[in-house]
Amino acid sequence: MEAPLSAGTGTQTPRANPSDEAATSAAPTPPPNGDTAPATDYAALKPGTPAFVAVVEAALTDFFRTRRPAVEPLGPVFVQAAEALELFVLRGGKRTRPAFAWTGWLGAGGDPTGPDAAAVLNACAALELVQACALIHDDIIDSSRTRRRFPTVHVDFEQRHRDRGWAGDSEHFGASVAILIGDLALAWADDMVHASGLDPAAIARFAPVWALMRTEVLGGQLLDINGEAGGDESVAAALRINRYKTAAYTVERPLHLGAAIADADPRLVEDYRTFGTDIGIAFQLRDDLLGVFGDPAVTGKPSGDDLREGKRTVLIAEALQRADSTDPAAATLLRTSIGTDLTADQVEHLRAVLTDLGAVDEVERRITDLTEQGLAAIESSSATQATKEQLRAMALAATRRAA
Numbered sequence: 242m243e244a245p246l247s248a249g250t251g252t253q254t255p256r257a258n259p260s261d262e263a264a265t266s267a268a269p270t271p272p273p274n275g276d277t278a279p280a281t282d283y284a285a286l287k288p289g290t291p292a293f294v295a296v297v298e299a300a301l302t303d304f305f306r307t308r309r310p311a312v313e314p315l316g317p318v319f320v321q322a323a324e325a326l327e328l329f330v331l332r333g334g335k336r337t338r339p340a341f342a343w344t345g346w347l348g349a350g351g352d353p354t355g356p357d358a359a360a361v362l363n364a365c366a367a368l369e370l371v372q373a374c375a376l377i378h379d380d381i382i383d384s385s386r387t388r389r390r391f392p393t394v395h396v397d398f399e400q401r402h403r404d405r406g407w408a409g410d411s412e413h414f415g416a417s418v419a420i421l422i423g424d425l426a427l428a429w430a431d432d433m434v435h436a437s438g439l440d441p442a443a444i445a446r447f448a449p450v451w452a453l454m455r456t457e458v459l460g461g462q463l464l465d466i467n468g469e470a471g472g473d474e475s476v477a478a479a480l481r482i483n484r485y486k487t488a489a490y491t492v493e494r495p496l497h498l499g500a501a502i503a504d505a506d507p508r509l510v511e512d513y514r515t516f517g518t519d520i521g522i523a524f525q526l527r528d529d530l531l532g533v534f535g536d537p538a539v540t541g542k543p544s545g546d547d548l549r550e551g552k553r554t555v556l557i558a559e560a561l562q563r564a565d566s567t568d569p570a571a572a573t574l575l576r577t578s579i580g581t582d583l584t585a586d587q588v589e590h591l592r593a594v595l596t597d598l599g600a601v602d603e604v605e606r607r608i609t610d611l612t613e614q615g616l617a618a619i620e621s622s623s624a625t626q627a628t629k630e631q632l633r634a635m636a637l638a639a640t641r642r643a644a
Contacts, residue, residue: 297365341635345500359438364447367431373423374424387543395415513619520615529552533591545583552579563598
C-alpha cells in the first residue's frame with residue numbers, strides 16, 4: 242500500500258496503485274498465526290522486476306520497524322518526521338541503486354544461495370536511504386513542490402505548520418524539518434548497513450567505498466548549486482556535476498560496493514567503474530531531456546520544471562554554446578528565460594529553440610556514445626556472463642527510459 246503524506250494533519254491515508262499491487266503480489270506472503278515467514282529465494286531475484294523491488298522494500302520496512310523504539314521516546318513530532326521519511330522511501334521507485342549493487346556482487350562471484358545473501362541484500366537496500374536524503378534535500382534546493390505527484394517533504398510540513406496556525410514562517414519551518422528528515426535518512430543509511438548482518442571483513446571492504454560515495458554525492462550537489470549561482474555555462478562543468486551528483490551514487494559506486502562485498506579483483510572493479518561512470522552520466526543526460534520534454538503524467542514532475550529552475554544541464558550548455566556561435570538572439574532568449582516563472586507557451590517555445598539549435602540531437606548522441614562505451618567495458622570484463630547480460634539490460638533501461 243502507498244500512503245501519501247497528508248497536507249496539514251500528519252495522518253496517513255493508504256492508497257493502492259497498480260505498481261504497488263504488482264510489487265505486493267511478488268513479495269513473500271505473510272504466514273498465518275504468526276508462523277515463520279517463508280524464506281526468500283535470492284537466487285531467483287532479478288533486478289528490475291516486481292519481485293526484486295518487493296524484497297528491497299521488505300528489507301526497508303523491517304529496518305524502519307527496528308527504529309521505532311528509538312524514535313518513540315522523543316515524542317510525537319519525531320514520530321511524525323520518521324513516519325514521513327518511511328512513507329517517502331516506500332512510496333515507490335525502481336530501486337535502481339540496490340539493483341546495481343546486488344548485480345555487482347553477483348557478477349563478482351557472490352552466491353545468492355549462500356548464507357550471507359540476506360545480509361548483502363540488506364546492505365544494498367540501504368542505498369535507498371542515501372537516495373532519500375539526496376531527493377529530499379534536492380527538492381528544497383530546487384524549490385520543487387511535488388515529487389511523484391505528491392507534495393514534497395518540505396511542502397508537506399510547510400502545510401502542516403500553516404494548517405495548525407503555528408508561530409513563525411511556514412515555508413521556513415517546512416524546509417527546516419525536511420533538512421533534518423534528509424539528514425536522518427543519511428544517518429539511518431549507515432545504521433542499516435551496520436545492522437545488515439555483513440561479516441566484519443565485508444564491512445571493512447565496503448566502508449571506504451561507501452564513504453567515497455557519500456562525499457561524491459554531496460560534492461556533486463554543491464557543484465550544481467555553485468554552477469547555477471556562478472553562471473558556469475560550460476559543457477565540462479555540467480558533465481562534472483553529472484559525474485559526481487548522479488553517476489557516482491547511481492551506478493558506479495553501487496556496483497563498486499557490490500564488488501567490495503564479494504572481494505572482487507581490482508581489474509573487475511575498474512571495469513565496473515568505467516561502466517558505471519558512462520552509464521550513470523548517460524542516465525543523467527536522459528533525465529535532463531525528460532526534465533524539459535518529459536510527460537508530467539509519466540515523470541511525476543511539472544513539464545519544463547528544469548527550465549523554470551534554471552538548471553545548468555548539458556542540454557542547456559550545449560544550446561548556449563551553439564547559440565553563441567550561430568544565433569545570438571536565441572542565446573539571449575535562453576539566458577533571460579531559464580530560471581524564471583515560465584508559462585506553458587514559453588516552455589514550448591524554448592523547447593523548439595533547443596531542438597532547432599541541435600542541442601537535443603547532441604545530447605542524444607552523447608547518450609548513445611556513453612552507453613556503447615559502458616557496454617564495451619562490461620563485455621570485456623571478468624564479470625559472469627549472466628551479469629553482463631543483466632547489466633546490458635539495466636543500462637538500456639536506464640538510458641532509454643521515459644520517466
